[in-house]
Amino acid sequence: MTQATELVNIFMQTLETKDHDRAASYLADDFLFNGFTPKPLGKDEFMTLMSGLQEGMPNLSYHLQDVKEVEERSEGNRVEGNVHITGVQTETFIVPPLGLPPIPQTAKSVSLPSEVWTFVVRNGAIHAIHTSKVPGGDIKGLLNQLGINVPIIQ
Numbered sequence: 001m002t003q004a005t006e007l008v009n010i011f012m013q014t015l016e017t018k019d020h021d022r023a024a025s026y027l028a029d030d031f032l033f034n035g036f037t038p039k040p041l042g043k044d045e046f047m048t049l050m051s052g053l054q055e056g057m058p059n060l061s062y063h064l065q066d067v068k069e070v071e072e073r074s075e076g077n078r079v080e081g082n083v084h085i086t087g088v089q090t091e092t093f094i095v096p097p098l099g100l101p102p103i104p105q106t107a108k109s110v111s112l113p114s115e116v117w118t119f120v121v122r123n124g125a126i127h128a129i130h131t132s133k134v135p136g137g138d139i140k141g142l143l144n145q146l147g148i149n150v151p152i153i154q
Helices: 003-016 021-023 042-058 138-145
Strands: 027-034 065-073 076-083 085-090 108-111 113-122 126-132
Touching: 003 021, 003 065, 003 076, 003 113, 003 126, 021 027, 021 042, 027 042, 108 138
Parallel strands: 027 126
Antiparallel strands: 065 076, 076 113, 085 108, 113 126
16 A cells, blocks of 8 residues: 555545544645535535534445555646445534535435545645546535535535
C-alpha cells in the first residue's frame, strides 16, 4: 500500500467514525470536492455537508472498496476507490452548503449506486476528491431516496 492510498483509507475511516476534526486535518486548505454536489465545495463546506448527513443518518457508511493508486504526477498522486453510500435517516438534518431547508426525519433507507471517488494527494494531504456521475447517485439521488424533492440552491 502506498502512502497516498494509506492516507485515503485513514481519511475515509475517520470520516465514517465521525471524527470530523481529524478527518479535516487530512484535507489541504485549498481542498475541493466536486461531482457529488451541483457546485464544488471547499474544505469547510465539505466537512459541514458530511457532518450534516451523518447527523441525519447516524449509521451513514461509505463502504470504500478497491482503493488503488492510479497515477503519480508532479501535481499529486491520484487514488481511486469505489464508494457505496448507505444509511437510514433517523434524525432531521441540515446541510447549509446546499441552501436547503431542514430535511425532516423520514426513517427511510438510502443505498446509492457505487461511485468512483478520485482523490488527489500531494505533500501528505488530500487536495481534491472528484466523484463520478452515475444515474441515481450524488446528493440528488440521496435526497430522492429520502423522498425529498426540493431544488438545491448552491
